[in-house]
Amino acid sequence: MELNKFIDQLPIPLVIKPRKNSQNNPYVVRMVQTRHRFHKNLPKTKVWAYEGKVPGPTIEVEKDQPIYVKWENKLPKKHFLPVDTTIHGAMDSPEVRTVVHLHGSSSRPASDGHPEAWFTRNFRQTGAEFVTKTYEYSNRERATALWYHDHTLGITRLNVYAGLAGLYLIRDEEEKALPLPKGEYELPLIVQDKSFNTDGSLFYPSQPSNPPPDLPFPSIVDGFFGDVMVVNGKAWPFFEVEPRKYRFRILNASNSRAYLFQFSNSQSFFLIGTDGGLLERPIEVQSLQVSSAERIDIIVDFSKQPGETIILQNRFELGNPIGDVMAFRVTKPLKENDHSQVPPILSKIDPIPLTEVKKVRHLTLTETQDKYGRPMLLLDGKEWDAPVTETPLLDSVEIWELENKTESGHPIHLHLVNFLVLDRRDSNGKLKERLPTDFGLKDTVTVNALETVRIIMRFEPYAGKYVWHCHKLEHEDHDMMRPLTIRKPDDQ
Numbered sequence: 001m002e003l004n005k006f007i008d009q010l011p012i013p014l015v016i017k018p019r020k021n022s023q024n025n026p027y028v029v030r031m032v033q034t035r036h037r038f039h040k041n042l043p044k045t046k047v048w049a050y051e052g053k054v055p056g057p058t059i060e061v062e063k064d065q066p067i068y069v070k071w072e073n074k075l076p077k078k079h080f081l082p083v084d085t086t087i088h089g090a091m092d093s094p095e096v097r098t099v100v101h102l103h104g105s106s107s108r109p110a111s112d113g114h115p116e117a118w119f120t121r122n123f124r125q126t127g128a129e130f131v132t133k134t135y136e137y138s139n140r141e142r143a144t145a146l147w148y149h150d151h152t153l154g155i156t157r158l159n160v161y162a163g164l165a166g167l168y169l170i171r172d173e174e175e176k177a178l179p180l181p182k183g184e185y186e187l188p189l190i191v192q193d194k195s196f197n198t199d200g201s202l203f204y205p206s207q208p209s210n211p212p213p214d215l216p217f218p219s220i221v222d223g224f225f226g227d228v229m230v231v232n233g234k235a236w237p238f239f240e241v242e243p244r245k246y247r248f249r250i251l252n253a254s255n256s257r258a259y260l261f262q263f264s265n266s267q268s269f270f271l272i273g274t275d276g277g278l279l280e281r282p283i284e285v286q287s288l289q290v291s292s293a294e295r296i297d298i299i300v301d302f303s304k305q306p307g308e309t310i311i312l313q314n315r316f317e318l319g320n321p322i323g324d325v326m327a328f329r330v331t332k333p334l335k336e337n338d339h340s341q342v343p344p345i346l347s348k349i350d351p352i353p354l355t356e357v358k359k360v361r362h363l364t365l366t367e368t369q370d371k372y373g374r375p376m377l378l379l380d381g382k383e384w385d386a387p388v389t390e391t392p393l394l395d396s397v398e399i400w401e402l403e404n405k406t407e408s409g410h411p412i413h414l415h416l417v418n419f420l421v422l423d424r425r426d427s428n429g430k431l432k433e434r435l436p437t438d439f440g441l442k443d444t445v446t447v448n449a450l451e452t453v454r455i456i457m458r459f460e461p462y463a464g465k466y467v468w469h470c471h472k473l474e475h476e477d478h479d480m481m482r483p484l485t486i487r488k489p490d491d492q
Ligand code: C2O
Pocket: 101, 103, 149, 151, 293, 413, 415, 467, 469, 471
């Protein structure tokens, strides 16, 4: 379907407020089926949405002030996207399952949104109208942009594609003291690729629901690549800006697509933060690679382009290439002089001393075939349900060497921890240049084709059951996800 670009204005997701006067003042977030207009010329599209919004409302909190979120499943009984019944977990319940993970948070296991912690509306068992889960988020992380999204075993790609994703901002005093662009000059950009049928419904490639056992059927592991760019829920939006500096909090919430972001006039911009918060110093760049689930915090200066239109573009030609993402029109008059700055020193990131390393794990990313002869991707040669092998000791430091033996990139994410990227090597063991984002704290790192990336982290502050996985959701669902169990010294 042909949709004209830069017709709709960029929406800014609402910031949700907690409910007062009930115990713990929880935020209440309902998952509902509703209709959402992605483009002026598209009929409204059936979506699943947190609080009826695509993307979900933004949760904004202060560091070290814990909150509770009551997640309510008010979704219909059946999925409206094609479920592949042959993959792990897909048939665990005949009813729609959901669970929410706060990506990048260090939550207790009971609040982490483990893929097997899913819940349904539970019509039959309890007769209840819906069921809920209340999770506690400690907000002990540095100021940064986290995001919440569905994480249900075997259908994560479908639930997120249906609309279940939203932003979660943590603020702290250190960040507030910096002269960064603030208020209306700081915007989230949640980037996703989608495809639409002519009636406006979401298109997702289908698999037969009851595949004949002897016939090959489509594979999901090539990933999903849509042909429409959606930012904050609108297709190819535009945004009017003043000739001054802006701070953009970009989240790649796409199922599989990685972007190489650049501006149409090739102007440079500053990377000031990554998944785990501010960098120590800004890095001036002309383009940035951002894979699924990664966040970048950037400052862009439009002061030299009054009157112009500058397109945020994607220079990666993967899948079904999409060039234009959204437009910035520098058409607003400058309200007042721009006193914001790109400070030369932003923050301090504590190093993790190599002398503390307790264990080095060599873990491969490989492609194989499933029992139907379809391609399947694995972490360290093991499927999801093989016995747990990554069992670091609580508080211990480990290095993981992630060796990608495949021809495509994999954004690898660990729950609970942030890590530092030590280095990248090619398949001959030769050191490669690091990416700008490798200089920040990360929770997701892309291991590009045939690369080995070494990361270092301390497994704290909780023991228990978590996961690590590729964040291309089609890979994660089949079968690029493994348990990660953090042990206490006495439970070895
Ligand atoms: Cu963003 Cu395990 O997920």
